[in-house]
Structures are given as C-alpha cells and as structure tokens.
Amino acid sequence: MRASVLRNQPCAPADRPVDDARVLRAVGGIMSASSSVDARFFGMLVERCVTEMGADGAWAHFHDEADSPVQTVFSTSCQVSGRGDLAAASAAVHALLRGGAALYLEKRSASLPQTPWFARFGAAACVAYPIGGGEGALAGHLALLFRARPGRAGPYIHALQALGAFARHALLVRPCRDREADGLREVVAQYEAVFQTAPVLVNVFGDDGKCLLWNEECERRFGWTMEEVNAHPEPLALFYPDPAVRAQVKASVGAEPSRLFREWHPLTRSGETLSTIWSNTRMPNGRVINIGLDITERKRAEADIVRLSRIDSLTGCWNRAEILDRLSQRLVWANRGGAGFTAMMLDLDHFKQVNDCHGHLGGDAALQHFCELLRACLRENDAMGRLGGEEFLVLLDEADARAGHAVFERLRFCLHAQPISLGGVPAVLTASAGIAVFGLGDATATDVLRRADQALYQAKHRGRDQAVVHQAGA
Numbered sequence: 353m354r355a356s357v358l359r360n361q362p363c364a365p366a367d368r369p370v371d372d373a374r375v376l377r378a379v380g381g382i383m384s385a386s387s388s389v390d391a392r393f394f395g396m397l398v399e400r401c402v403t404e405m406g407a408d409g410a411w412a413h414f415h416d417e418a419d420s421p422v423q424t425v426f427s428t429s430c431q432v433s434g435r436g437d438l439a440a441a442s443a444a445v446h447a448l449l450r451g452g453a454a455l456y457l458e459k460r461s462a463s464l465p466q467t468p469w470f471a472r473f474g475a476a477a478c479v480a481y482p483i484g485g486g487e488g489a490l491a492g493h494l495a496l497l498f499r500a501r502p503g504r505a506g507p508y509i510h511a512l513q514a515l516g517a518f519a520r521h522a523l524l525v526r527p528c529r530d531r532e533a534d535g536l537r538e539v540v541a542q543y544e545a546v547f548q549t550a551p552v553l554v555n556v557f558g559d560d561g562k563c564l565l566w567n568e569e570c571e572r573r574f575g576w577t578m579e580e581v582n583a584h585p586e587p588l589a590l591f592y593p594d595p596a597v598r599a600q601v602k603a604s605v606g607a608e609p610s611r612l613f614r615e616w617h618p619l620t621r622s623g624e625t626l627s628t629i630w631s632n633t634r635m636p637n638g639r640v641i642n643i644g645l646d647i648t649e650r651k652r653a654e655a656d657i658v659r660l661s662r663i664d665s666l667t668g669c670w671n672r673a674e675i676l677d678r679l680s681q682r683l684v685w686a687n688r689g690g691a692g693f694t695a696m697m698l699d700l701d702h703f704k705q706v707n708d709c710h711g712h713l714g715g716d717a718a719l720q721h722f723c724e725l726l727r728a729c730l731r732e733n734d735a736m737g738r739l740g741g742e743e744f745l746v747l748l749d750e751a752d753a754r755a756g757h758a759v760f761e762r763l764r765f766c767l768h769a770q771p772i773s774l775g776g777v778p779a780v781l782t783a784s785a786g787i788a789v790f791g792l793g794d795a796t797a798t799d800v801l802r803r804a805d806q807a808l809y810q811a812k813h814r815g816r817d818q819a820v821v822h823q824a825g826a
C-alpha cells in the first residue's frame with residue numbers, strides 16, 4: 353500500500369501555480385457550508401482544502417491548555433502511513449507555531465520537520481496557521497501540505513487565516529454569545545414568569561399605544577386579553593372612556609420609576625369601575641411600564657367601615673353623630689342662601705310600657721318597626737337618625753311646616769294601620785313630633801334642636817300622637 357502510494361507521487365516536484373480565485377472560492381464554500389463548527393466541520397474543511405483549494409493534504413490540529421494534542425482531523429489523502437506518525441507530524445508543526453504567526457515550511461530549506469510522515473507523504477511544503485484559543489475553547493492550527501511547492505504561499509496563508517478566524521469565532525465567540533443569549537433568555541423568562549403570575553397588575557405599552565405585556569392579573573381583573581386590548585384602536589380608551597381622564601393618565605407617566613402611586617378608576621369589561629393605584633414609568637425607548645394594585649375591595653371595606661360607623665346598628669338609620677352632622681351641613685347651606693329644610697323630632701309615646709310589657713327585645717322590635725314605617729314616609733333626599741333611646745330626628749329637605757305635618761300624618765296613619773305584633777298581640781305604636789322649620793335665627797344645630805324639642809314637649813303635653821310646629825316666640 354505504501355509502495356503504491358509512493359509510486360504515484362511525482363519524483364521531482366516542480367513549483368505549482370496558484371489559482372487565487374480557486375482558493376478564495378474554496379474558502380467561501382467552506383465557510384458557508386456549515387453553521388456549526390465541530391469535528392464534522394473540520395473533516396469537511398480538510399477535505400475541501402484538498403479537493404477545491406489544490407492542496408495535497410490538510411489537517412486541523414487541536415491541543416488543550418496543557419499543550420497536549422486532543423484532536424486532529426486529517427484529510428483522507430494524508431493516510432499514507434500509520435496514524436502515530438501523522439499525529440507526530442501535526443504535533444511537530446504545532447511546536448513550530450509558537451509565535452502565533454503563519455508558517456511556511458519547505459523541505460528544500462529543511463524547515464519542514466524531520467518526522468518520517470513528511471517523507472512518506474512526499475511533502476515539499478507546508479503552510480500552517482494558528483487558531484487562537486480562549487477560555488474553555490480549543491486552540492490549534494490548520495495546515496496544508498503540498499507535494500509540489502506552491503508558486504506563492506500568500507493565498508494559502510490568507511485562506512487559512514480566514515478559515516482560522518471563522519473557526520475561532522465559531523468555537524469561542526459564538527458559544528460565548530450563545531451562552532450569554534441563553535443566560536439572557538433565562539433571565540427574561542424568569543422576569544416574565546414573575547410579571548405574569550404576580551398578584552399585582554403589570555402591563556407594558558409601546559409608544560404607539562399598543563399593549564406589549566399584559567399579565568394574568570390584568571386579564572383577570574379587567575376581563576380583556578392582550579389581543580382584545582390591542583384590537584381596540586386606542587386601547588387606553590377601553591379603561592378610560594373620558595378623553596380628559598385619558599389625557600391626565602398619559603400626563604402622569606414619569607421618566608423615572610416612581611414609588612408614588614396615583615389612584616385611578618379604570619373601567620372593566622363588565623362595566624365595573626375599579627379603584628386602582630399605579631406607578632407608571634416611561635422607559636428611554638418610549639415604552640411605558642405600569643405596575644398597579646387593585647384596591648377596590650379595600651376601598652369598599654373602608655367605605656363600609658365608615659358607613660357602619662355612622663349607622664345606628666339597631667334601626668339601620670343614621671346615628672346621633674351623623675344626623676347632627678347632616679343637620680349642621682344643611683344649616684350652613686341654608687344660611688348661605690341655599691334651600692331651607694324642616695327638622696322634625698319624633699319620640700315614641702309611652703315606650704317604657706312597651707319595654708315593661710314585652711321586655712327589651714320587644715322594645716327593640718318596636719323601634720325597628722317604627723323606623724321601617726318612618727323610612728317609607730320619607731323621600732330619598734330626606735335624612736332620618738336616632739338621637740338616642742326612642743327619640744329620632746328627621747330632616748326634610750326643601751320642606752315647610754305643612755310638608756312636615758303631612759309627613760307626620762302619613763307616619764301616624766301607617767302606625768295605626770300596621771300595628772306591631774308583640775307576643776302575638778297586635779300593638780299600635782304612636783309617636784309625638786316637634787317640628788322646627790329652618791329660620792334665619794338658626795345658627796347652630798342646637799338652635800334647631802332646642803326649637804324642635806320645645807314643640808315636641810308641647811305635643812306630649814297636648815296628649816301625644818300628634819305633631820306641633822314650633823312657633824317663633826312660643
């Protein structure tokens with residue numbers, strides 16, 4: 353086998369002309385033939401250096417950081433003798449490449465290593481170029497073998513330089529970049545998972561107004577998917593139909609991330625108005641990141657607490673503090689020239705007897721029954737509150753004494769028509785009332801209450817179950 357190979361080699365190698373275009377084409381072909389750089393790539397590279405570039409043999413030699421050869425890929429044309437010799441040849445060239453520059457070795461000048469393989473191959477010249485390594489990457493060299501000296505080594509050196517740079521990029525730079533990209537993708541995926549599943553409202557809008565991120569909480573609370581939001585010509589209008597409010601929302605977006613949350617009341621798909629607080633930040637690329645909290649439930653609970661703190665728990669009407677507050681507000685309004693009102697103080701007659709006969713629970717039921725009937729006699733804007741015990745205050749808006757009387761008569765009629773059943777026995781409740789129509793002398797709530805109380809006293813004195821209007825000077 354060895355003899356036949358040697359027999360086929362030219363006995364007196366002559367200079368071989370170099371076809372620059374052919375070399376260039378081969379380089380381009382190798383580079384575009386594979387996107388991944390691995391053993392297969394180098395196998396393809398060395399074969400094409402032989403078949404397309406005009407070399408007689410080629411190899412790619414790699415060593416590790418300790419300078420031990422770890423991998424050599426030879427063109428099939430190099431297989432002229434045992435592998436060990438071949439490895440020794442590539443190692444010998446590698447040893448000469450320490451300077452990091454290209455090498456041109458010739459048999460004629462005795463610069464070609466004296467290892468047996470070169471002789472067996474019939475090598476006249478060798479062009480080698482280092483492939484620089486880097487952290488974690490292989491390093492080594494590419495070599496072309498010629499049985500006839502090439503007319504010029506330059507084109508081959510440049511070809512190996514280009515291929516070496518390509519391989520180095522693929523071995524070192526691309527994996528780094530890929531690793532970085534993988535790391536980045538992982539971070540993005542983590543953030544996205546956090547944004548998507550966070551129990552807070554998170555969304556991102558582009559400077560064209562389109563939604564780019566819409567987390568699960570947004571979808572759950574607003575009822576629209578991101579696609580549905582983006583199907584609207586102006587997505588923000590879905591949540592803020594009022595253009596003036598929209599303008600305020602847009603103007604509130606700051607360039608700096610803000611710890612200050614602003615309260616907004618966006619609409620949901622079902623028409624519910626939410627109470628939300630948002631921190632909105634415009635990024636340098638024009639995107640707006642919005643982080644919000646839905647505080648609708650909290651607001652409702654707070655409102656309930658406030659409301660309950662104003663309500664009399666037994667009867668459900670306003671408590672003393674609230675009804676007096678409302679009286680004061682009406683006074684301020686009326687004294688500023690606003691609409692007047694009439695105050696009516698009501699007191700259940702002989703209520704002590706109800707308690708005495710039917711117990712405290714019976715008395716409570718009587719108070720509730722009385723309030724139910726009284727409430728039914730009032731208009732929406734009127735107010736009724738419990739001053740204490742079995743005493744109540746009613747504020748009748750834009751009402752005079754006649755209107756006050758009419759309300760009382762309605763109540764009286766109802767109380768007689770609808771007796772309460774106490775211990776299985778129907779009992780008719782009656783009440784007395786003192787009516788005080790707002791007058792210019794009423795500066796404070798006490799002024800009004802005093803006059804209503806005087807009239808109530810008269811009603812009791814005159815036999816109960818009636819209303820008396822306070823008369824000035826009475």
Ligand SMILES: Nc1nc2c(ncn2[C@@H]2O[C@H](COP(=O)(O)OP(=O)(O)OP(=O)(O)O)[C@@H](O)[C@H]2O)c(=O)[nH]1
Pocket residue numbers: 666699700701702703704705707711712713714715716719740741742812816
């Ligand atoms: N069941 C019940 N009784 C109450 C409540 N608050 C006050 N009372 C009772 O209401 C009764 C009021 O009695 P009085 O002030 O003597 O008045 P009255 O019996 O209605 O007599 P006149 O007002 O003069 O007609 C008392 O027995 C109080 O204990 C309450 O929340 N529940």
